[in-house]
Amino acid sequence: MGNAIAAVRFRGDAEGERRLREDESLRGSLGSACWKGSTRDSRRRLLAGAVRVRADLAPGAWRAAERVRERSGDGTRVELYVHSSAEINAAVTCGGDRLLVILTSAAVERLDEEELSFVLGHELGHGVYGHLAMPIGGVPRGMSARDAMRVMAWQRAAEVSADRAGLLCCGSVGAAASALFKSLSGLSLAGGRVEPGALAEQWSELADAVAMGETAGAWAATHPFVPLRARALLHYWESDQAGGLIESCGGTRALEDVDRSVSAMLAMMDPLAEERRGLSDPVLEPFVLWGGLAVALADGTVHRRELENLRSVVDEGALRGALADRPTVESCCERFAEARARRARPLSALDLTRVFAALSAVAGADGMVAAEETGVIERLASACGVSGAFVERALARAA
Ligand SMILES: [Zn+2]
Incomplete structure (x- = not known):
């Protein structure tokens, strides 16, 4: 099916990146290849502090990686590592001609194969879309508050793209939502799935600006962004693009329309969005x-x-x-x-x-x-x- 993963990048992400790159004042803050560190160094550090995944060492993670390779239609070389951590998480970095993806031990133990392929697809997406050439997971030192907010707004749009890549690779919106839920709560769900709508529902609560700090709503409020991601995924699942690319998906809604809804949600978090004052x-x-x-x-x-x-x-x-x-x-x-x-x-x-x-x-x-x-x-x-x-x-x- 060609390079399917490249096709699902969220428009708001690509356009946001272009706007940042066209801005003279940001020149020098945005990289051209990998954002930080020597790539050779990161591989050496990983080999020393983490275990490289092989079919016989972590078969579930290995099979998930195979599935990602098949479904993404992307030939990027990926090396997979596991390091010890109680938190369900993953990260990606450049390693010269390949991407290095690092899973925590909790992720390998508590996510099933489908959920792992969501997480791996998400990280592969960051690599394929060139996100690693941009500041990600933080902002460069000394950047003005305004620029930092612009970069952070772009980072959120980039996460939407990566989530779509993950969804494409795992093929199930239930698995994607469960992976998000598990990372957030640390729960393993005993082999069950979370209802994606229930997770996304929290976004309505947040968007309605339910009191936080005064009510017991604080739990939801501590993690404002996962419900948004779940809802953005549900929107995408309804799109004609997902319907065409993912076997079990029957989406028919125009992608443009879906993207508009997602952009509107993202704008709510962005103090500088034009729609807001x-x-x-x-x-x-x-x-x-x-x-x-x-x-x-x-x-x-x-x-x-x-x-x-x-x-x-x-x-x-x-x-x-x-x-x-x-x-x-x-x-x-x-x-x-x-x-x-x-x-x-x-x-x-x-x-x-x-x-x-x-x-x-x-x-x-x-x-x-x-x-x-x-x-x-x-x-x-x-x-x-x-x-x-x-x-x-x-x-x-x-x-
Ligand atoms: Zn990400």
Whole structure:
């Protein structure tokens, strides 16, 4: 069937990459081959710290890899490794003429063959689509908050592509959703499958901005992005493209229409999306302004880079006014808490993610996040009724 995997790349991902690459100011931050590290090094490190999968050592993973090779129609050489970790996860990196895919031992033990082929197809997708030439799983040091948000928005679109690749390779939307569910919950489901609709349903809750931090909805809110991925997969499963490529799929909906729905969901997480008013949104701005200043002041002085960063996401006049008041960490945290108290409705999980993504970008503006800065972020998080762990996880998921 030719290179099926290349055909299923999400348009929002390809277009997003092109927009980033066309931007002069980002030149130098985006790579041309593999984003970081020498590829020879990564292979050496893997050989030392992980086990290379062979048919006799991990037969399930081996067979899943065979299936991925067949269904993807892609000839890229893949070397598969397993390393010891209790978390169900996988990663991919360049290894010269081949891709190196690393599965955790928990993934090999708790995912069945179909689910593993979703995960492997996902990682192969990252390789085939050239994602490894872009910053992935984080943003380059010293990038402005605005640029970091643009890169992160693209990263989420890239995940949608990789999930489609995974779905193509495993051929079952139930297996794909179960793989996502298991990675998120750590549960093994005793050989059963999760109902994809049930997982995707959580997205509606999030999108409705159900109170988090005040209600027991916190569990769902800590992982805002997996429900979105599940729903994006369900949308894709209905598409005529999936219907044509995947045997058991009877999708007939126009792909263009499906892509529009997915883009609309992604835009909800993107403070800079044109459809939204952005962080100059009067509702969120005080949180970013006072929170950002508190973070910037954490080590005593506001550094130039931190200031530039803030300026890229909040109103210039408001920032000047705030600085004229000779703010301290204390006074900024108070103003932040006041903004929180003034709001009738609690901040939604998505709002919180946007705010804390901006604050983390300020904290990382000088290339490293100091312990004082982390302390302030935790304090602000608790003022919003969420834990520092929420912030960390939400940001990790955002990548
Ligand atoms: Zn991924």
